[in-house]
Amino acid sequence: MLSVAIYNREGKKVGERELSPVVFGVTPRPAVLHETVLAAMANARRPVAHTKTRGEVRGGGKKPWRQKGTGRARHGSIRSPIWIGGGVTFGPRSERNFSVKLNRKKRNLAIRMSLSDKAAHGHLVVLDELILPEFKTKAMAKILEALPVQAKKILLVMPARDEKVSMSSRNIPGLRTANAQSLSILEVIGSGMLLTTTKGVDVLERLFEPKTETAETATVSKNSNRKR
Secondary structure, three states: OOEEEEEOOOOOEEEEEEOOHHHHOOOOOHHHHHHHHHHHHHHOOOOOOOOOOOOOOOOOOOOOOOOOOOOOOOOOOOOOOOOOOOOOOOOOOOOOOOOOOOOHHHHHHHHHHHHHHHHHOOOEEEEOOOOOOOOOHHHHHHHHHHOOOOOOOEEEEEOOOOHHHHHHHOOOOOEEEEEHHHOOHHHHHOOOEEEEEHHHHHHHHHHHOOOOOOHHHHHHHHHHHHHO
């Protein structure tokens, strides 16, 4: 049985929680993780470098000198790419699209693998609840000091957005907050410890549990494929 200890705000163990084996007990496959991480990095890439073509550079409307009789090479514009100050040929453009398409099943599978790796190596810490009465960084830091989260990078996964927890955590070095609904593979892999609550575990299991096809749905899909 796959289980994890549950702690309170004082760092005392108050119980255990059984984890879903289909979410927290998946065997990692390096090829799937590698492909998913590369796709996530490519989709997060925002090109900044931008060069102008000869049609975008200001000036150059007049022919620099006449076509014949000067002894010099023929030129039609001072904004030609071979001129200093002219346009750039095949330079970087800000409208370039680096995005990579990745189906949802493979993305969710990679997240389940990364969550399973955290649980298998004892890098998953679960709180019974996390409620802050006010915006206070000191209160959040006190909770972290009491918990067994010895890592430089900690990812706090909340079941829903909590403004007090988010604001109280952002000034603590190495601590990042994320919502379970928008959890990224880069956030999970880039963290040393994963901290969440019992409700957070419920949300993660509900979101990333693989959808099983019922017998009735399978029969309908087979019949529809035969008709085609």
